[in-house]
Amino acid sequence: MKTSVAQRLSAAGTANALELRGITKMFGALAALKDVTMTVQPGERRAVLGSNGAGKTTLFNCITGDFLPTSGTVRLFGEDVTEFPAFERIRRGLRRTYQISLLFSNLSVVDNIYLACRGVSRARFSLIRPGVDDALMATAEALTEAVHLHEFMNSPVAVLSYGQQRQLEIALALAGAPRFILFDEPAAGLSPTERSELVEILLNLPEHIGYIIIEHDMDVALRVSQSVTMMHNGQIFKEGTPQEIESDPEVQELYLGGGNE
Amino acid sequence: MVVVENYNKTPPPNDGNRGAKGGWLSRIPTAYWVVGFIMLCMPLVVTPFILFQIFGWALILGMIALSLMFLGGLGGMVSLAQMTIAVCAGYMVAIFGDSAITSISLGLPWWLAVPIAIIVGTIFGTLTGAIAVRTEGIYTIMITLAIAAAFFYFTRQNYVIFNGFSGFNGVMPPVIFGIDWHNPTPFYYLVLFIATLAYLLVLYVSRSPFGLALQGVRDNSRRMAALGFNVTAHRIAAYTFASVIASVAGILLVWQNSQISPGTAGIGAAIDILIIAVVGGMRHPIGPFIGALIYVILRTFALDILVSFGMAGERFQLLIGIGFLIIVLWSSDGVLGIWRSWRERSSNINKLTGEKMDGQS
Structure with a gap:
């Protein structure tokens, strides 16, 4: 399973930063994630949106190795890290923040x-x-x-x-030297001033650092991301650019206008 | 912490565990000078009995409790096997070195027997840790208690290596530089020197990357993994470090008693180490030594006190228990906690920042 240093080095340039294939996570009978497949390019900044319980944080936990997915594979910069403990993934350039400060x-x-x-x-x-x-x-x-x-x-x-x-x-x-960061609701509970400081910090990150950001505040989420993934009930519901997602009627129904956020 | 030296705007820290290159002598707090002076002059004042039986014993037990403080206070792992690890090393020094049981003891010179004993004790402690670190909280306590109990019964039943119930007697410290280290004064200085070394070592390591990471593991092991730390390996390494201290103390304990038997590592003795650490306080390495001194004094004089009040002497355990109960009820962090809250109250120190309230905080 382990890849050589040479493979890792050559992989870094060509491979996707993150590749999820058919990730499913069961908690007993409850499927928190159902067959999630997602590809993120190096340096890409992506927002993951969705209502509470959509499986966003579970997705993060599967990527960092806090949980093992029930099935599916996680590839980080071309390397299969599905079986790796969290610290091994972190040493390969993955980082994350937590929703509740740890x-x-x-x-x-x-x-x-x-x-x-x-x-x-x-x-x-x-x-x-x-x-x-x-x-x-x-x-x-x-x-x-x-x-x-x-x-x-x-x-x-x-x-x-x-x-x-x-x-x-x-x-x-x-x-x-982070290469890919997972931000779990970094703006939650921040004041408007602190939010704009946060946006500034995120926009000023070096270009080679890609990230996924979970964020309920659409102003923050859409300003700092190039692509958006909508999740619903543990599945990917829609993917697109911030503009597409914002104007999508289904998304508006479910998330923006639905009123249960 | 060394960082502060870069920024002169922060006032020089006052708790002595912060090394600096310039003028480190002047940074040693007054309390260290006072305590050091008193400890060094002790043989001039007190009787050999107090020197040997009270201070010698307290310093040794303090070191064993110090190894628990390192695991519990810094690493958040409460191990009841520390006394067992110490006694394991103690047995080794009797088995590999000299004792009255010549049929078992190998009679190696001390400079071989002592390192072997420390190594065996450390390996035993590391294995204990490797088993215990996979559990948390009360389960760690139970597993280490089980190991302590197993060791106790094993040594009591094994006659080939551990000489069963009677153990080993006549285990004497070596005569080095023409000094008989079993005499109260030299022994006291030997134990004082090693205990001070252990104390300073723990103080130093608590601010090293390893010590900081251990505190990180204590506060939030999941986050430590998310920062790239192998939490399990760190915990086991903490056991290894603590075992070295416990092993050295175990050897001193055998030399002091000049004998070792399964009873030394009984379940009561294992729990006593926890009591010492809790009563003294687990937040600072001085705590275990304070706790040990209180324990030894109570243990030695409780009987006399009871008899002088006309009560049955065999109830001395009751007095010890009440004493500990009072301290623990009074403070969540033993004597150290009482001392700290008293100091905070008297000088208006902000509880959170540790800074004076009247200044900028």
Whole structure:
């Protein structure tokens, strides 16, 4: 199952960033995902929309390896990672943020990011403290700046506001050399100002970094994505450009005008 | 944390575990000087009995509890097998080194027997960890307790290697540099030196990548996997690290008692280590040593206290239990927690930031 380094390197240029083939996830008798097939190009930015319970977060969990899909395959940059544990996928350039912030509340902001940087580099088991000129620590500090958390660098995560915790979530996903990021409702609970900051952060990401974003706020979702996938009841319901999706009558019926969002 | 040195606007940290290149001597908090001075001068003041039986024993038990604090406080894994790991190493030093049971003991010199004992103890602890890390919370406690119980009964029934019920006696610390290390004063300094080393090591490692990652695993193991960490491997490595400390302490324990038997690793003893760590506090490596001192003092003097009040001496366990109950009821983090909340109240420190309220927070 393991692919050689050469295969991985050559695959990176040609293969799709993400390829899902017939992903089904059963929770007992409930099919959270039914035969989901999706292809995302390298550098592509895609929004996944759908009402609550449509299977969006389950899809993310299957991609990152938090859950094993009941059937189907997940390919990441051409490599079959279906059986890989989560940390192996992360080390291959996949990142994700969580809908509900999963942070290390007893550690400081910079330590949170430092851990994220350390997770995808060597010497994860090092017993030597990072020195004053530690490169990873410098990267972590730079990242606090990128997400506007520099002044809270040494504060424990517990003192951050909700919006700041969401920003820290994003910083964790940007650590290391991400190639593909899954954003799970990054704008949830943010103020209008924070939302526009978020849009700015997403639009300023380097071009080679592709992502999938789950977002209920259509203003955010459609502004930061090039393509849109609509999900409904665990299945892909429609795919298209933001304009097509926005003007699609069925979509409007189900999601925009349906009024049960 | 070393990062702060880059940014002079942050005030110098005050808790001593933050190394710096310049002027590190001046960064050592006053409390360390005071405690260090008292500990070093102890032999001049107290009787050999107190030196050997109270402080020697407390420091050794403190080290074993320290290994539990490392697992529990930093890693969120409560292991009841730490005493067992210590005793396993203790047995090894008796089996490979010298004891009165010459038919079993191999009589290797100490510089061979001690490393072998530490290695065997560490392997045993790592295997224990490899089994235990697949479970969480109460199940970890149960599995490690089962391992502790199994070891206890195995050593009691095995006469070929462990000499069964009576174990080994006459296990003496070696005579090095012409000093008999079994004498109270040298032994006290030996234990004090090693315990201090273990304490500083845990303090240092808690801020290393490994220690930080371990705290990450404690706070949120799923997120750690989503950051590229192999959580299982990290947990097992934590057991390995803790086992080294426990093994060293186990050897000292055997040298102090000059004997080892299955009872040393009984279920009661295994639980006592948990009590020591909980009573002292699991958030800082000094906690286990405080807890051990309280435990040893209660254990040694409870009987006399009861008798002096005209009660039956054999009820000393009751007194110990009440003492622990009071401390645990008072604070969720043992004596350390009481100390911390008292300090916060008296100096108005913000609970969340650890900064003074009157300043910018």
